[in-house]
Amino acid sequence: xxxxIRETGQGFKSFFANVxxxxxxxxxxxxxxxxxxxxxxxxxxxxxxxxxxxxxRTQAKCRRCGSREAHAFSRNGHRQRELVTSLGxxxxxxxxxxxxxxxxVHIPFSILQPYQRLWAxxxxxxxxxxxxxxxxxxxxxxxxxxxxxxxxxxxxxxVVHQVVKPTDIxxxxxxxxxxxxxxxxxxxxxxxxxxxxxxxxxxxxxxRQKVCILVALGLYPQTQHWGILGWxxxxxxxxxxxxxxxxxxxxxxxxxxxxxxxxxxxGGKGLVASLDLMYPNIPHQRCLFHKLRNLWQAIQTPxxxxxxxxxxxxxxLLQLVTPILYADSLQEAQQLxxxxxxxxxxxxxxxxxxxxxxxxxxxxxxxxxxRYPDWPRTSLRTxxxxxxxxxILRRLFRSAGAYHSRAxxxxxxxxxxxxxxxx
Numbered sequence: 001x002x003x004x005i006r007e008t009g010q011g012f013k014s015f016f017a018n019v020x021x022x023x024x025x026x027x028x029x030x031x032x033x034x035x036x037x038x039x040x041x042x043x044x045x046x047x048x049x050x051x052x053x054x055x056x057r058t059q060a061k062c063r064r065c066g067s068r069e070a071h072a073f074s075r076n077g078h079r080q081r082e083l084v085t086s087l088g089x090x091x092x093x094x095x096x097x098x099x100x101x102x103x104x105v106h107i108p109f110s111i112l113q114p115y116q117r118l119w120a121x122x123x124x125x126x127x128x129x130x131x132x133x134x135x136x137x138x139x140x141x142x143x144x145x146x147x148x149x150x151x152x153x154x155x156x157x158x159v160v161h162q163v164v165k166p167t168d169i170x171x172x173x174x175x176x177x178x179x180x181x182x183x184x185x186x187x188x189x190x191x192x193x194x195x196x197x198x199x200x201x202x203x204x205x206x207x208r209q210k211v212c213i214l215v216a217l218g219l220y221p222q223t224q225h226w227g228i229l230g231w232x233x234x235x236x237x238x239x240x241x242x243x244x245x246x247x248x249x250x251x252x253x254x255x256x257x258x259x260x261x262x263x264x265x266x267g268g269k270g271l272v273a274s275l276d277l278m279y280p281n282i283p284h285q286r287c288l289f290h291k292l293r294n295l296w297q298a299i300q301t302p303x304x305x306x307x308x309x310x311x312x313x314x315x316x317l318l319q320l321v322t323p324i325l326y327a328d329s330l331q332e333a334q335q336l337x338x339x340x341x342x343x344x345x346x347x348x349x350x351x352x353x354x355x356x357x358x359x360x361x362x363x364x365x366x367x368x369x370x371r372y373p374d375w376p377r378t379s380l381r382t383x384x385x386x387x388x389x390x391x392i393l394r395r396l397f398r399s400a401g402a403y404h405s406r407a408x409x410x411x412x413x414x415x416x417x418x419x420x421x422x423x
Contacts, residue, residue, distance in 0.1 A: 020087050020088060023087050024085075024087050024088060024090050027085065027087060027090050028090050028091065028092045031083075031090070031092045031111065031112075032092050032093055034109075034110075034111055035092075035094060035095055035109060035111075035112070036095060038107065038109055038110065039075070039095045039097060039107060042058045042059065042060040042070065042073075042097075042107055043058070043060075043070050043073055043074075043075075043097070044056050044058070044070045045070075047075060051071045051074075052071070054071075055069055055070075055071055056069070056070045056071070057069060057070070058070045058073075059108055060073060060097065060105050060106065060107050060108070061105065061106050062099035062101060062103045062104075062105050062106075063103050063104050063105070063106055064099065064101050064102065064103025064104070065099060065101045065103055067099055067100075067101070072099055072100040072101075073097050073098070073099055073100075073105050074097070074098060074100075075095060075096070075097060075098075076096040076097060076098040077095075077096055078093040078094060078095055078096060079093070079094055079096055080092070080093055080094070081093075081094045081112075082117070083112075083116070083117065083118075083119045084117055084118050084119060084122055084143075084147060084149055084151070085119045085121055085122060086119075086121045086122060086125065086146075086147075088147055088148070088149075089147070089149060090119075094112075095107075117155075118151070118155070118159070122143070122147075123159055126139060126156060126159045126160065127159070127160075129142075130159075130160040134415070135411050135415075136153050136156045136157060136160070137153070139151075139156050140152075140153060140156060170251075170252050170253050171229075171252050171253045171254070171258075171422060171423070172423065173422075174218070174253050174254055174255075174258040174259045174260060175218030175219055175220050175226070175227075175229075175259075175260075175422065176219075176220065176221060176259055176260060176261040176262065177218065177219040177220075177221055177261065177262050177264065177379065177380065178216060178217070178218055178219075178229065178249075178254065178260060178262070178263050178264070179216070179217040179218075179219065179263075179264045179265070179383045179385065179386040180214070180215070180216050180217075180242075180263060180264070180265045180271060180383075180386075181214075181215055181217075181265070181266060181383050181386050181387065181390060182212040182213065182214050182215070182234075182237050182268070183212060183213045183215065183390050183393055183394060183397070184210055184211070184212045185210070185211060185212070185213065185397045185403065185409065186208055186209070186210060186211075186397075186401065186402040186403070187208075187209050187210075187211045187402065187403050187406065187409060188206040188207070188208060188209075188402050188403065188404050188405075189206060189207055189209050190204045190205075190206055191204065191205045191206065191207050193205040206404070208402060209235075211233060211234065211235055211409075212233075212234055212235075212236065212237055212241075213231055213232070213233060213234075213393065213409075213413055214231060214232045214233075214234055214237070214241065214242060214245045215228065215230075215231045215386065215389070215390065215417070216228070216229040216230050216231070216245060216246075216249060216254075217229060217385065217386045217389065218254075218422050219379060219385065221372075221375040221376060221379040221380065222374075222375065224379070226385060227420050227421060227422030228389070228417045228420040228421050228422065229249055229252075229254065229421075229422055230245060230248060230249055230252075231245070231413055231417055232244060232245045233406060233409065233410060233413075236270070237268045237270045237271060238270040239269075239270040239271075239273040239274045239277075240270075241270065242270055242271045242274040242275075243274045243277075243278065246274060246275075246278055247278075250278065255279070256279070256281055256282055260279075260282055261282070261283070261368050261371075261372070262282065262283050262284075262285055262364065262365065262368050262380060263275055263279065263282060263283070263284045263285065264284075264285045264286075264287060264380070264381075264382070264383050265284065265285075265286070265287065265383065266286075266287050266290045266383060267286045267287070267290060267291075267358060267361070272284065272361075283364035283365075283367045283368060284361050284364055285361060285364040285365050285380060285381060286358055286361040286362050286364070287381070287382045287383045288325060288362070288381045288382050289382045289383070289384065291358075291362055292318065292321070294354050295318060295321060295351060295354050295355060296314055296318055298348075298350040298351045298353070298354040299313070299314045299317055299318070299348060299350075299351050300347075300348060300350060300351070301313050301314065317344075317348070317351070320340055321340065321355065323336055324336045324337055324363070325377075325381065327366075329366065329370075330363060330366040330367070330370070333363050333366060334363075337355060337356075337359070340352070340355065341355065341356065365377060365380035365381050368380055389416075389417070389420070392416055393412075393413065393416055393417075396412055396416070397412075400412070
């Protein structure tokens with residue numbers, strides 16, 4: 001039985017190879033027929049036909065004298081070319097055209113570009129890989145395994161840089177909720193200094209720098225459907241850095257008139273400044289997890305308590321804030337806050353000041369609930385969903401330690417976030 005299975009497998013491979021060879025021959029004949037038809041159209045006469053007395057201009061152009069007169073051009077045999085297709089390497093004969101001055105004539109073929117080696121189907125596959133965040137070496141290995149041909153990394157890099165990124169395409173549907181956050185990572189940057197390594201080679205000295213990946217996530221609270229809107233590499237979480245991420249999102253349709261109702265963030269000063277400037281009429285919700293963490297750190301415990309007693313004291317005090325999050329209205333939440341502040345103003349000044357700080361952003365989700373009471377409030381108060389996505393990136397960043405290039409860092413991010421993109 002094992003022998004039969006092996007024979008069947010070998011038979012299938014042989015059958016598939018024969019099919020591919022037949023398809024390559026069909027593609028070869030179709031390419032040659034298309035090229036001959038286009039030469040005939042540009043010269044305004046068939047092969048072996050005499051020139052007519054009518055002077056006609058054509059899009060074909062002599063590379064030497066620049067002439068576009070069809071009557072000055074004639075066929076000059078063929079030369080063999082190769083194209084890398086999804087079926088493998090296809091060899092075909094390319095028609096040559098010469099001018100009366102002796103110069104070669106450029107024919108603007110519709111299916112073939114000058115010096116083109118990769119055909120449109122292979123280029124389309126490379127573009128898909130680029131959108132998915134596949135690295136250049138992985139592309140090179142895949143093409144080598146499937147087509148048994150080596151494509152250089154430089155050529156792959158040229159194709160990748162010509163791809164229209166999904167993050168540049170206008171959104172077909174804009175999510176009402178947008179979450180924003182940053183992840184810090186170590187990047188090794190080149191310095192002007194150079195030194196010799198153990199083999200006496202000159203090497204550029206690199207220094208460690210902290211950079212951040214800015215990420216935007218969109219959420220549809222009605223269906224809990226979500227996806228990544230975009231990301232970017234920045235030196236800091238400054239206002240300018242966040243605007244570089246938000247401006248392309250606005251160009252894609254992320255603004256109030258398209259349905260954006262709420263931004264959720266961790267309260268960074270640069271991010272708040274950019275949101276106040278670009279979206280002054282959209283509520284900005286401060287992530288309540290970060291707010292509660294700041295409140296926990298602001299609580300002053302009495303002296304003489306053990307570690308467990310201090311933790312219990314903080315937990316009991318923090319539980320007083322919980323009813324604010326589940327209040328039925330903004331007015332009720334305001335009353336609960338005033339009651340806590342009046343009770344603890346003298347003994348927990350830092351705690352009360354932290355509670356009052358950025359209060360309008362702490363309870364911004366009530367403004368959205370007033371318009372959409374059916375939306376789950378748990379989706380309107382924290383960036384927990386985005387934090388779960390960021391946790392995947394942080395694990396990769398920790399295992400890498402530091403990245404030697406911006407391209408490598410962005411490729412890692414694209415490999416994780418690319419499949420989650422909202423289009």
